[in-house]
Each structure stands twice: as structure tokens, then as C-alpha cells.
Amino acid sequence: MPHRVFQKSKPKAIISKLPHLGMNKQNFIDDFKRYYGHRLGRDKNCRSPHYAYEALSMAISDRMIERWKNTFTTYKESNCKRGYYLSMEFLMGRSLSNAMLNLGVSDIVSKAMYALGLDLEELEETEADAGLGNGGLGRLAACFIDSCATLQLPVTGYGLRYEYGMFSQSIANGEQIENPDHWLKNGNIWEIERPEYSQQIKFRGHTEFYLDEQGHEKRRWIDTQDIIAVPYDTPVPGYKNGTVNTLRLWKATATEVFDLQEFNAGDYAESVAAKNNAENITMVLYPNDANENGKALRLQQQYLLASASLQDVLQNWIANHGSNFNHFAEKNCFQLNDTHPSIAVAELMRLLMDEQGLDWKDAWEITTHTMAYTNHTLLPEALERWSVGLMQYLLPRLMEIIFEINAHFMTEVSAHWPGDSDKMAAMSIIEEGHEKQVRMAYLAIVGSFSVNGVAELHSQLLQQGLFKDFYAFWPDKFNNKTNGVTPRRWLAACNPELTTLITKTIGNGWITDLSQLAKLKVYAEDTEFADAWYKIQQSSKQRLIDYNKLEMDIELDVNSLFDIQVKRIHEYKRQLLNVLHVIHLYERIKRGDTNNWTNRTVLIGGKAAPGYVMAKNIIKLINNVANVINNDPDVGGKLKLIFMPNYRVSAMEKICPGADLSEQISTAGKEASGTGNMKFMMNGALTIGTLDGANIEIREEVGAENFFLFGLTETEVEELRHHYNPQDIINNDKDLGRVINLLECSHFNQFEQGIFDDIINSLKSPHDPWMTIADFRSYVDAQKQVEIAYNDKKRWTKMSILNCACSGKFSTDRTISDYNHDIWKLETIKIKTQ
Ligand code: JNB
Numbered sequence: 001m002p003h004r005v006f007q008k009s010k011p012k013a014i015i016s017k018l019p020h021l022g023m024n025k026q027n028f029i030d031d032f033k034r035y036y037g038h039r040l041g042r043d044k045n046c047r048s049p050h051y052a053y054e055a056l057s058m059a060i061s062d063r064m065i066e067r068w069k070n071t072f073t074t075y076k077e078s079n080c081k082r083g084y085y086l087s088m089e090f091l092m093g094r095s096l097s098n099a100m101l102n103l104g105v106s107d108i109v110s111k112a113m114y115a116l117g118l119d120l121e122e123l124e125e126t127e128a129d130a131g132l133g134n135g136g137l138g139r140l141a142a143c144f145i146d147s148c149a150t151l152q153l154p155v156t157g158y159g160l161r162y163e164y165g166m167f168s169q170s171i172a173n174g175e176q177i178e179n180p181d182h183w184l185k186n187g188n189i190w191e192i193e194r195p196e197y198s199q200q201i202k203f204r205g206h207t208e209f210y211l212d213e214q215g216h217e218k219r220r221w222i223d224t225q226d227i228i229a230v231p232y233d234t235p236v237p238g239y240k241n242g243t244v245n246t247l248r249l250w251k252a253t254a255t256e257v258f259d260l261q262e263f264n265a266g267d268y269a270e271s272v273a274a275k276n277n278a279e280n281i282t283m284v285l286y287p288n289d290a291n292e293n294g295k296a297l298r299l300q301q302q303y304l305l306a307s308a309s310l311q312d313v314l315q316n317w318i319a320n321h322g323s324n325f326n327h328f329a330e331k332n333c334f335q336l337n338d339t340h341p342s343i344a345v346a347e348l349m350r351l352l353m354d355e356q357g358l359d360w361k362d363a364w365e366i367t368t369h370t371m372a373y374t375n376h377t378l379l380p381e382a383l384e385r386w387s388v389g390l391m392q393y394l395l396p397r398l399m400e401i402i403f404e405i406n407a408h409f410m411t412e413v414s415a416h417w418p419g420d421s422d423k424m425a426a427m428s429i430i431e432e433g434h435e436k437q438v439r440m441a442y443l444a445i446v447g448s449f450s451v452n453g454v455a456e457l458h459s460q461l462l463q464q465g466l467f468k469d470f471y472a473f474w475p476d477k478f479n480n481k482t483n484g485v486t487p488r489r490w491l492a493a494c495n496p497e498l499t500t501l502i503t504k505t506i507g508n509g510w511i512t513d514l515s516q517l518a519k520l521k522v523y524a525e526d527t528e529f530a531d532a533w534y535k536i537q538q539s540s541k542q543r544l545i546d547y548n549k550l551e552m553d554i555e556l557d558v559n560s561l562f563d564i565q566v567k568r569i570h571e572y573k574r575q576l577l578n579v580l581h582v583i584h585l586y587e588r589i590k591r592g593d594t595n596n597w598t599n600r601t602v603l604i605g606g607k608a609a610p611g612y613v614m615a616k617n618i619i620k621l622i623n624n625v626a627n628v629i630n631n632d633p634d635v636g637g638k639l640k641l642i643f644m645p646n647y648r649v650s651a652m653e654k655i656c657p658g659a660d661l662s663e664q665i666s667t668a669g670k671e672a673s674g675t676g677n678m679k680f681m682m683n684g685a686l687t688i689g690t691l692d693g694a695n696i697e698i699r700e701e702v703g704a705e706n707f708f709l710f711g712l713t714e715t716e717v718e719e720l721r722h723h724y725n726p727q728d729i730i731n732n733d734k735d736l737g738r739v740i741n742l743l744e745c746s747h748f749n750q751f752e753q754g755i756f757d758d759i760i761n762s763l764k765s766p767h768d769p770w771m772t773i774a775d776f777r778s779y780v781d782a783q784k785q786v787e788i789a790y791n792d793k794k795r796w797t798k799m800s801i802l803n804c805a806c807s808g809k810f811s812t813d814r815t816i817s818d819y820n821h822d823i824w825k826l827e828t829i830k831i832k833t834q
Contacts, residue, residue, distance in 0.1 A: 017069070017070070017073075018065070018066045018069050018070075019066075020066065021062055021063050021066060023063065023103075023105060023108070024108065025108050025111050025112045025115070026112075028056075028059055028105070028108065028109050028112040029112045029115060029116060031058075031059035031062070032052075032055050032056055032059055032112065032113075032116065033116075035054070035055035035056075035058045035059060036051060036052060036055035039055070039058065040054060040055055042055075048126075049118075049122050049123050049125075049126050050126045050186060052118055052123050053096065053123040053124070053126045053127060054187070054189055056096070056109070056113065056123060057095075057096050057099075057127075057189045057190070058189055060096065060099050060100060060103065060105070060109070061099070061189060061190060061235075063103055063105075064099060064103065064235045064237055064244055065235065065244075067235075067237070067242050067243070067244040067831070068235045068244035068246070070242065070244075070831055070832065071242070071243050071244045071245065071831050072246075074829060074831050074832070075154045075829060076320075078827075078829055079320070079331075080154050080331075080826070080827055080829055081154070081330065081331045081332065081333070081824075081825065081826050081827065082154050082155070082156065082313075082331065082332055082333070082826070083148070083153060083154065083155035083156070083332075083333050083334075083335065083820075083824045083826050084155065084156050084157075084158055084309065084313060084332070084333070084334045084335065085141060085144060085145060085148075085155060085156070085157045085158065085335050085337065086158050086159075086305065086306065086309055086334055086335065086336050086337060086341040086344060087137075087138070087141040087157065087158070087159050087337035087340070087341065088159065088160060088301065088302065088305060088337070088338075088340040088341060089132060089133030089134060089137055089138030089141060089159065089285070089337070089340075090130075090132050090133060090138060090141045090142050090145070090157060090159045090247060090249070091130075091131060091132060091133030091134075091135075091138035091139040091141070091142050091166075091649060092129075092130040092132065092142045092234075092247075092649075093129050093130060093131075093139075093142070093489070093648070093649030093650055093653075094124065094127045094128075094129055094130070094649070094650055095127065095130070095190045095234075096123070096124055096127055097124050097493055098146075098237075098488065098489055098493060099190075099235075099237055101239075101488055101492060101493050102149075102150075102237040102238060102239050102240065102488065103237060103240070104240045128183045128185075128186065129165075129183065129648050129649050129650050130165065130183060130188075131165035131166040131181055131183060131285075131648055131649070132159065132160070132161075132162050132165045132166070132249075132285055133165075133166065133285070134166060134285070134287060134288065134289040134568065135289050135567065135568045136289075136376070136483075136567075136568075136672075136673070136674070136675050136676075137289075137337060137338060137376045139485075139649065139675060140337075140376075140454075140483060140675060140812075141157065141159070141337055142486075142649075143484065143485050143486040143489070143490075143675075143812040144157075144812055144815070144816060145157045145236045145245060145247060146236065146238075146486040146488060146489065146812065147484075147486055147811070147812035147813045147815070147816040148236075148245060148816055149236045149237060149238035149239075149241075149243050149244065149245040150238040150239040150241065150243075150486075150488070150512060150813060151238075151813060151816055151817060151820070151828060152238060152241060152243050152828040152829055152830060152831070153816070153820060153824075153826050153828060153829075154245070154826060154829055155245060155824075155826070156245065156246050156247075156248060157236065157245075157246070157247040157248065158248050158249075158250075158305065158308075158309035158312075158341075159247065159248075159249045159250070159305065160249055160250055160251075160282050160285075160301060160304070160305055161191075161232045161249035161250060161251040161282055162282055162283065162284055162285040163182070163184060163251075163279075163282065163283050163284065164180050164181050164182060164183070164283060164284040164285065165181045165183050165285050166181060166285055166287060166607070166648070167179060167180060167181055167287055167607070167610070168180075168181050168646050168648075169607050169645050169646045169647070170645055170646065171619070171623060171643065171645045174619070174620045174623030174624050174627070175616065175619065175620050175623075176607070176608055176616050176619050178287075178610050180284075190234050190235070191232040191233065191234050191249075192232065192233050192234075193230065193231075193232050194230075194231045194232070194233055195230050197231050197312065197315075198228050198229060198230045198231070199228070199229045199231075199250075199307070199308040199311045199312060199315075200226050200227075200228055200229075200255065201226060201227050201228070201229050201252075201303070201304050201307050201308060202221055202224035202225075202226055202307075202397075203224060203225050203226070203227065203300065203303075203394055203395070204223075204224055204225045204393065204394060204396075205221055205222055205223040205224035205225065205396065206221075206222065206223060206396055207219050207220065207221050207222070207396050207397050207400060208220060208222060212357070218353075218354070219353075219354060219397065219400065220354060221350075221354065221396065221397035226255050227252050227253065227254060227255060227278040227281065227304070228252070228253045228254065228255050228278075229250040229251070229252060229253075229304055229307075229308035230250065230251045230252075230253055231248045231249070231250055231251075231308070231312070232248070232249045232250075232251060233246050233247070233248050233249075234246070234247040234249065235247075239488055239511060239512055241831065241833070242831035242832065242833040243829075243831045248309075248312070250282065250304060250305060250308045250309070251279075251282050252278050252279055252280075252281035252282040252304055253275070253278055253279055254274055254275035254277075254278040254279065255278075280297065281297065281300050281301055281304055282301065282304070286298055286301075287607070287609055287610055288609045288611070288612075289382075289568045289570070289609065290377060290379050290381055290382035290570070290609075294386070294387060294390070296390060296394060299343075299386055299390065299391070299394060299395075300394065302340055302341060302343050303343050303347070303394070303395055303398070305340075305341050306341050306342075306343045306344035306347045307347050309341075309344070310334075310344060310347055310348050310351055311351065313332060314351055314355075314356070317331075317332070323356060323357075325352065325356065325358060325362070325366060328366055328370070329365070329366045329369035329370050332370050333370055333372065333823070333824045333825075333826070334370055334371050334372065335372050335374065335819070335823070335824070336371060336372065336373045336374065336444055336448070337374060337376075338374065338375065338376045338377075339373070339375075339383075339384045339440035339441050339443075339444050340384070342373065342384075342440045342441075342443055342444035342447070343395070343398060343440075343443075344371065345367060345371055345405070345443055345444065345446075345447030345448070346398045346401040346402050346405065346443070346447075347398065348363075348366070348367045348370070348371070349363050349364065349367055349401050349405070350397055350398060350401055352366060352367070354397070360404070364405075364408075367447055368447060368448065368449055369449055370449075371444075371447050371448040371449065372448050372449060372450035372451075372452075372823050372824075373441075373444040373445060373447075373448040373450070373451050373452075374451075374452050374453075374454065374481070375441065375451065375452070375453055375454070375458075375462055375466075375467075375672075376454055376672050376673075377672050378458065378461055378462070378465070378466055378669070378670065378672065379572065379670065383439070383440075383441055383466075384439075384440040384441065385431065385437040385438060385439055385440065386437065386438045386440065387435055387436070387437055387438075388430065388435075388436035388437065388438060389435070389436075391438060399438075402429060402430075402438055402443060403430070405429065405443070405446060405447065406428060406429040406430050406446075409427075409429065409446050410424055410427075410428060413427055413473070416473060423469065426469055427442065427469050427470065427473075428442070429442045429443050429446060441466075441467075442470075445467065445470050445474075445477070448477070449477060450477060450479060450822075450823045451467070451470070451477050451478050451479070452478070452479045452480060452481045452823075453480055453481075453672065454480075454481065454482065454483045454672050454673040454693075454694075455480070455482050455483060455672060455673040455674075455693045455694040455696070455697060456480055456482060456696065456697060457669070457691075457692065457693065457696055457714065458480075458672040458673060458693060459478070459479070459480035460480075461669060461714070462478070463478050479822060479823075481815055481818050481819055481822075481823075482673065482694060482697055482809070482810075482815065482818075483673040483674075483675050483678070483694060483810075483812075483815060484675075484678060484809075484810045484811045484812035484813070484814055484815040484816075485675050485678045485679050485682070485810060485811070485812060486811070486812050486813075487510070487511060487514045487682065487811050487813070488511065489653070490656065490678075490679045490682055490683070491682050491683060492511050493653070494652075494653040494654070494656065494657055494683075495536075495540065495656075495657040495683055497536045497539065497540070498533075498536050498540075498657065498683065498684070498804075501529075501532050501533065501536060502517070502520065502804075505519075505520065505523060505529065506519040506520060510808075512813065513813070514807065514808040514809075514810075514811035514813060514814070515808035515809070515811075515814075516808070517804060517805050517806075517807060517808050518805055518806070518808055519805075520801055520804060520805035521801075521802065521805045521806075523801065524798045524801040524802050524805070525798055529801075530794070530797045530798065530801065533684070533797055533800065533801055534793065534797045537657075537658075537660070537684060537797075537800065538558055540657035540658040540683075541558045541562055541658045541660075542558050542658075543654060543657075543658060544562070544654055544655060544657075544658030545558060545658075547651075547654045548603075548642065548644065551644070551645060552642065554630065554640070554642065556601050556640060556642075557599055557601065557637050557640075559599065560598075560599035560600055560601045560637065560640070561598055561599065561600045561601065561660050561661060561786070561787070561790050562601050562603065562658060562659055562660040562661065563600055563601065563602045563603070563660065563661040563663065563786075564602075564603045564604075564655060564659040564660075564661065564662060564663060564680070564685075565578050565602075565603070565604050565605075565606075565662075565663035565665070566603070566604070566605040566606055566644070566647050566651075566652065566655055566676060567606050567647075567674075567676050568606050568607060568608075568609075569606045569607065569608040569612075569615040569616075569618055569619060570612075570615060571614060571615070571618075571762075571769075571770050572666055572667050572670040572671070572769075572770050573665070573666050573670075573671065574665050574666055574667060574770055574772055574775075575604060575606070575618050575622065576618060576621075576759065576763065576770075576772050577665050577772050577775060577776065577779055578602070578604065578663055578665065579604075579618075579621060579622055579625055580736075580739050580772070580776055581776075581779060581780060581783055582602050582625060582629070582639070582641050583625060583739045583742055583743070584735055584736075584738075584739050584780060585600065585638075585639050586625075586628075586629050586632075586635065586639060587735075587738050587739060587742060589634060589635050589638055589639060590632075590634060594638065596787075596791075597638055598787040598790055598791060599637055599638055599639070600638075600639055600640075600787075601639075601640045601642070602639070602640065602641045602642070603642050603644055603655070604622050604641070604642070604643055604644070605643065605644035605645070605646075605647035605651065605655070606647050607646075607647060613758075614758065614759070614762070617755070617756070617758060617759055618759065619643065620755065620756075621748065621756055621759060622641070622643045623643050624748040624749055624752075624756075625641055625748050626640075626641040626642060626643055627748075628747070628748055629641050630642075652676070652679065656676075656679045656680050656682075656683045656685070657683045659680050659683065659685040660685060660686065660790065660796075660800075661685060661686055661687075661688055661708075661786060661790075662676070662677060662680030662681065662685040662686065662687045662688070662689075663688060663689075664676075664677045664687055664688070664689035664690070664692070664693075664695050665688065665689060665690055665710075665711070665775075665779065666690060666692045666693070667690070667692070667717060667769075667770045667771055667772075667775075668690045668691050668692045668711060668712055668713050668714040668716070668717050669692060669714035669717055669718070670692065670770070671692045671693035671695075672693055673693040673694045674692075674693040674694050674695065675694075677689065677693070677694060677695055677698060678694065678698070678807065678810035681698055681702070681803045681804070681806075681807045681810065682804060682807040682810065683804065684800040684801065684803055684804045685800070685803065686706065686707070686708065686786070686789070686796075686799055686800065686803055687699075687707055687708065687803075688708040688710065688779075688782055688783065688786060689707070689708070689709065689710075690709075690710065690711040690712075690775070691709065691711070691713050691714065692714070694810070697809065697810075698807075698810070701806040701807070701808075701809055701810075702802055702803050702806040702807075703802070703806070706799045706802050706803060706806075708782045708783075708785055708786050708789075709782065710775065710778040710779045710781065710782035711775040711778055711779065712771070712774055712775060717771060717774075720771065720774060721771075724766050724767075724768070724771060724774065725766055726763065726764050726765070726766065726768065726771075726773035726774070727764060727766075729773050729774065729776070729777075730764070730773065733776065733777055735777075735780065736773070736776050736777070739776075740760070740763075740764075743756060743759075743760050744760060
């Protein structure tokens with residue numbers, strides 16, 4: 001579909017192999033000067049470091065594109081099986097330092113910039129975060145594609161190019177203010193627009209029967225209102241291996257046909273408005289890390305992603321194999337990042353049947369051998385459902401196909417459990433009720449050959465709880481893939497000093513084989529090594545202090561215990577439990593109960609979904625408590641509480657190296673995995689945590705003696721629900737009683753009466769799903785153990801080294817190689833380096 005007018009001639013000479021660009025210091029100096037002067041038109045009088053950032057990025061990007069082209073050609077020539085990671089979110093963060101690290105030019109570029117009188121770090125800081133995700137699920141997608149490239153797996157990421165990413169957060173009067181994140185306003189040099197690969201996406205209209213040329217009865221979807229999806233490609237470099245994979249993000253635009261029709265009818269204004277309407281689809285990322293039910297725009301986003309990506313893959317298939325789909329399933333695999341892109345199950349059926357002429361059986365065979373689904377949450381409010389009515393209106397052909405998938409599936413269920421209509425109702429993709437709904441998780445399970453959770457406990461709970469009927473029906477579909485994080489960004493790039501020490505000690509093999517960190521274990525009690533380790537931790541803490549000082553005018557003590565909780569604000573993550581502990585410490589200081597005191601700096605950061613009133617109120621409480629504590633001369637340096645605004649990827653890169661203690665305190669059974677826990681551990685922080693998500697596996701790896709465990713287990717939580725009585729617990733615990741009393745007498749909201757009533761009531765409710773009060777005592781006791789350990793510098797440093805040394809399992813290289821071994825089954829493809 002001609003989105004642009006293309007030339008008829010094929011410029012063969014310039015699309016064959018790109019010439020090799022030099023990689024030495026002088027090459028970077030020369031290219032930098034040319035871009036800075038000739039391309040960007042700046043000179044030494046330019047005050048903004050932004051243009052220097054751009055000039056350097058262009059020089060780096062040139063080198064990446066050369067390898068990108070090689071990778072592309074190699075994949076094509078090898079006719080290999082391909083993987084596709086379909087995700088509504090890719091939380092990429094910044095690209096420059098990662099690109100330099102993976103190309104292996106960090107040092108040389110740093111020297112080149114120094115020679116030019118520039119500070120590389122200052123340039124890096126001007127890059128906007130690509131914040132196209134909410135939290136864990138979005139950052140996981142970014143870590144995954146990094147590992148795919150490093151493992152030399154031919155995997156393409158497919159997502160959406162939101163004009164506005166995750167909102168930026170500021171705090172006024174203790175409250176969260178959301179500001180739109182126009183991350184593209186200064187341009188994005190890492191992406192390449194490829195209108196020649198645009199795809200047309202249908203919406204609305206209706207369906208009808210017709211007879212094809214062979215006289216077969218067929219369905220078609222007509223009178224649709226179409227939009228165009230234009231791809232923007234970003235290179236994803238592997239670590240020093242010549243592989244550069246692709247992240248392809250779709251932007252919605254209006255079709256020219258559509259505009260023209262309106263224009264001819266004289267409705268110029270309407271045609272421009274229609275264009276804007278189309279562009280609205282990818283305008284903004286939904287800022288919810290659970291539940292955004294029923295929004296038509298969100299369903300349009302999901303369908304755009306699924307349809308554009310599948311059409312793109314089919315188009316490539318046809319270009320190379322013609323319209324024979326016999327071997328399609330052997331050569332292609334789609335991983336669905338939660339149910340967000342799961343409409344792809346029905347869309348692949350539509351494309352294969354309506355557009356490629358396959359019959360139901362063959363299309364279903366292909367679909368159920370190419371789709372794989374990952375679940376990321378057990379929270380019932382995060383399970384996606386779409387009203388049948390909305391789907392019939394926006395995607396009528398897809399709704400028909402879903403009904404038919406369900407009819408086939410219900411036949412299978414009734415054959416398996418004859419006469420069990422409750423089973424059928426429980427497992428139906430269509431939920432009956434006064435408003436019929438499509439259960440997207442069920443569609444994903446029925447349409448996939450693999451269903452996985454993201455940590456051992458989470459996968460178990462899926463099988464025993466949420467998806468138990470499906471597990472009974474298809475036990476072999478279900479599997480676990482414990483999450484990880486990429487050690488390139490989350491250790492090598494964000495903690496250069498520790499990286500140098502580790503590499504000096506055990507060599508650099510750990511960067512691509514993180515299990516090698518285990519070689520550090522023997523150094524845990526080596527005085528010289530431990531001293532160096534301790535000094536680096538302290539200097540990282542100092543850097544974190546300086547970073548915070550940029551935003552807030554507050555003195556922090558580098559010798560205090562840095563106790564950090566950064567993640568989305570959610571009741572199940574229990575930032576409130578953390579605050580209760582802080583209030584308890586404050587109350588002890590006020591009472592003079594300060595023998596053997598350990599100075600502590602508590603840092604909390606995270607965004608609340610704009611519509612999540614309770615989460616926003618928790619932010620307000622943290623800020624109010626901080627205000628009282630930080631300004632009380634009795635407290636002084638003993639205790640500080642800081643809310644760090646606008647937590648994001650680039651902030652975590654400074655935060656995780658500077659943490660002593662990592663707070664992973666969710667109600668057991670609620671956090672699917674957690675990945676921040678892994679970043680902290682890798683950088684040598686100790687964890688205080690519940691037996692939840694990947695914490696369990698972290699503790700297994702590092703040993704119980706190097707982990708601060710507290711709280712009820714998942715089984716205990718479920719058992720206690722029947723007779724939970726927080727008031728009893730409060731009555732029987734003096735410390736807790738005093739904390740609740742301070743809250744109830746408005747100590748932290750003296751001039752804002754009543755604003756924390758909802759928080760207090762929820763804590764004291766026998767129906768509190770998060771059972772915060774139940775874990776208070778054991779949390780406080782565990783925090784005392786933390787202090788005892790921290791006061792013994794030698795012991796703490798040893799534990800810190802062991803945490804890093806035992807973090808090998810939590811590399812996404814391990815996670816991805818498990819996905820590949822069990823699910824994708826792709827060959828590694830070596831790229832010739834020149
Ligand atoms: C998410 C997430 C879940 C649902 C929606 C959006 N989940 C985001 C997180 C888990 C972590 C886990 C990571 C990576 O696997 O980020 O995934 O470590 O424990 O909480 C969502 C959004 C809109 C509608 C429905 C659901």
C-alpha cells in the first residue's frame with residue numbers, strides 16, 4: 001500500500017554490504033566533529049550538551065546500523081526459524097551508554113570525548129528515557145531483547161511507538177502531579193522510520209458471506225474504517241558479538257484514501273480531524289500496571305499491535321516462501337507478553353483464513369503451534385476482559401472468530417468432562433452475565449502451546465488456582481520461566497567501579513555468563529577484596545546522595561543504612577508496611593529508646609496510577625511523614641525518610657548501586673516475580689523480604705543466612721483470611737499500638753484533618769486483602785536483625801559480596817536460554833564480525 005511514492009529503480013549498489021567504519025579514537029573524534037559542525041550546525045559557543053549528545057549518538061548509530069544490516073542479511077540467507085516478542089510495553093530507558101557498552105567502545109569514546117573537552121557523563125544525562133512501559137513487565141521486555149541479541153537469537157520485538165510514554169511525576173504539597181512525557185520532543189536519533197513496511201489495519205464495518213472462485217463459502221470484513229500502522233525500527237545490539245536485532249514499534253496514522261474521500265466531499269476539517277483520530281491510537285501509553293478495563297482506545301492499541309505485527313511477519317513469509325504455509329509453524333514463534341497482545345490468536349486465524357484462504361483446521365493448527373503466552377500477575381483486577389458488544393462494534397470479524405474458537409473448545413471440554421456444565425461455564429472464553437465478556441487469558445491459553453508464569457511460586461499458583469481447570473486439561477502446556485535482568489545494563493553499565501573490581505578478580509566472562517560471579521564467593525572474607533568492595537559501595541552511596549541533592553535540598557549521611565524501596569505504588573507491594581516501620585523508629589527516638597541505634601536513610605520511590613486513589617494517598621502519607629521526621633531536631637541524623645520523585649529506568653541505574661538494603665515486602669502470593677529485587681542483589685544489596693515471587697529463589701541461591709526473611713507464607717495468608725483480626729494484633733503489640741495511635745491522632749496531618757482515614761481504616765479492616773498488620777511484628781524483628789548485621793561492617797560486606805556472587809541465576813541470559821530451549825527452539829545465528 002503506497003504510503004509514499006517509491007522510486008522504480010533499485011539502487012543495488014548502495015544497498016549491498018555497508019562499508020566498515022573505523023572504531024578507533026580518531027575515527028570517533030572525526031565523526032563527532034562532522035556531525036556536530038556539518039550536520040547539526042553547532043560550534044564551541046553552543047551551550048547545550050544536547051547537540052554533543054546527538055553528534056556522538058549519530059557516530060555510534062552509524063556503527064550499529066552497519067552490523068544491523070549484516071545481521072538482517074545473515075538471518076535472511078540462513079532461512080532460520082524466527083521468534084517475535086509481542087509486547088504493549090518496552091521500557092528501554094536510555095540508549096547511548098548501552099550501545100557503547102555493547103559495541104565495546106565505551107573506553108575509547110570516553111577518551112575521544114575527553115580529548116574534545118567534553119564530559120561523556122554529562123552528554124549521557126541529556127538523553128530522554130524511552131519510558132514506553134509501566135514497570136516490571138515493560139522493563140522485562142527490554143531486558144529480554146537485550147539478551148536475545150547477546151545470545152545471537154533471531155528475535156524481533158514488536159510494540160507500539162507511543163508519542164507520550166509513562167508520565168513524569170513531580171510532587172507538590174506531598175501529592176503526585178502527572179506531567180505528560182513528550183519524550184520525542186528533541187528527536188530520537190536511534191529510530192528509523194520505515195513507511196515502506198506500513199500495514200493497513202481495519203476497524204468497525206461488518207462481515208458477510210460470499211462464495212470464492214472455487215465456490216467455497218467464505219467470510220469477509222467490509223466497509224471498514226482503516227488506519228495505517230507505520231513501523232519505526234530501533235537497533236538492539238548484542239554484547240560485542242556483531243548481532244544487532246530489531247525492535248519494531250508501530251505508529252498509527254490516517255490512510256490517504258480516507259482523507260481524500262472526506263476532502264472531496266468538502267469536509268476538509270473533518271478529514272484533518274479523522275487523521276488526528278487515527279493518530280490518537282498510539283498517542284499515549286496507558287499508565288496502569290493493572291486493570292484498565294473497557295477503554296475502546298486500549299483495545300484499538302492492542303489490535304493495532306497484533307494485526308500490524310502479524311501482517312508484517314506473513315508478508316515476509318510470502319516474500320520468501322510464497323503462499324504455502326505448510327512450514328510456517330516450524331519457522332515462527334510468537335511470545336505474548338501477558339494478554340495485552342492476545343487478540344493475535346484470533347487475528348492470525350483471520351489472516352490465514354480470510355486473506356490466505358486456509359481452512360479452519362489448518363489455520364488453527366498453525367496458530368496453536370506458533371503462539372506462547374506469559375502471565376505476569378495473579379491479581380484478579382488485572383485479568384483482561386473485553387465486552388462482547390465493544391468487540392463486535394470495533395472488531396466484528398475477530399469477535400466471530402473468537403465465538404468459533406470457543407465453540408470448538410467447549411466441544412472438547414464437554415468430551416473431557418461429559419455433562420459438567422459448571423466446568424464449561426468456568427472455562428468458557430466467553431463469560432456469560434448481563435454483559436457478556438471475552439476472557440482474554442482464556443483465549444491466550446486455548447490458542448497457545450505454552451503458558452508460563454514468571455517465578456516458581458507464581459507458576460505453581462497459576463496451576464493450582466487461577467488456571468487450575470486448564471492445567472487439569474492441558475498439564476503439558478504449563479511451565480515456569482523465572483524472570484531475570486540484563487547484567488549489561490544492571491551491573492556492567494550502571495556500576496562501573498564494581499565491574500572493574502569484579503573483572504580484575506575473576507576476569508570478564510561473567511558479563512555474558514553471570515553464573516561465573518560464583519567465583520567471587522572465595523573472596524567474601526578476603527580483607528583486601530572486601531575493603532575495595534566496601535569503598536565502592538560507599539562511593540556509590542555518595543553518588544546517590546549527590547543525585548538526590550539535585551532534586552531535593554537535604555543532607556544525607558553516607559554512613560547510615562541505605563534502606564530502599566522503589567517500584568510502582570500498589571497496596572499489595574505494601575509501601576505502607578515500610579512506612580509503619582519508619583513511624584515506629586521515629587516513635588522510638590521520641591521516646592528516647594535509642595540504645596545501640598543504627599542511623600538509617602529510608603528512600604521510597606514509585607509512580608501511582610493516576611486513577612488509583614489509595615496509591616496516591618500512600619504517596620501523600622510518605623511525604624507527610626518525611627516532613628515531620630526530617631524537620632524534627634530530636635531525630636537529627638538518626639532517621640531520614642525521602643520520597644524520590646519520578647522513579648524510572650535511568651534513576652534505578654543510580655539507585656541500585658547505592659543500596660544497602662532492598663525492600664521486597666509484598667503480601668505473599670501477590671508479587672508474580674519482581675525484578676527490582678534482582679537488580680539490587682546483583683549490585684550487592686541485601687534483601688529484606690517475604691516468601692513471595694522470585695524472593696524465594698533469591699533466598700535459595702544466596703542462603704537463608706544472607707537474606708532477611710519475615711512474614712506469613714502464601715498458605716498462611718490464605719488460611720488467616722478466614723479469621724484475620726487486625727484490631728486484636730494492635731491491642732497485643734505495644735509498638736504497633738503506638739504507631740497506629742500516631743496515625744489516628746493526626747500527628748502527620750495536623751492541618752489536613754481526615755486525609756489518611758481511608759488508609760487507617762484499610763489497615764484495620766478484617767478484610768484487608770494485603771494483611772499489612774499481620775506482618776508488622778515479624779517485619780520489625782527482621783529489621784532489627786538487619787541493624788545487627790549492618791553494625792558489623794565485616795559481616796555485612798561479606799553478605800553483600802555473597803549476594804552479588806549468588807545472583808547468577810537472575811540474568812535474562814539464563815531466562816532467555818530457558819525460553820529458547822523449552823518454547824522457541826531457535827538456532828543461534830553467528831554474525832561474521834569484520
Ligand atoms: C506488570 C503488569 C501486569 C499487568 C498489567 C501491567 N507485572 C503490568 C509485573 C509483576 C512483577 C513481575 C513483572 C515481570 O514479569 O508489570 O511483571 O516481575 O511481579 O507485577 C496490566 C495493565 C493493564 C491491564 C491489565 C494488566
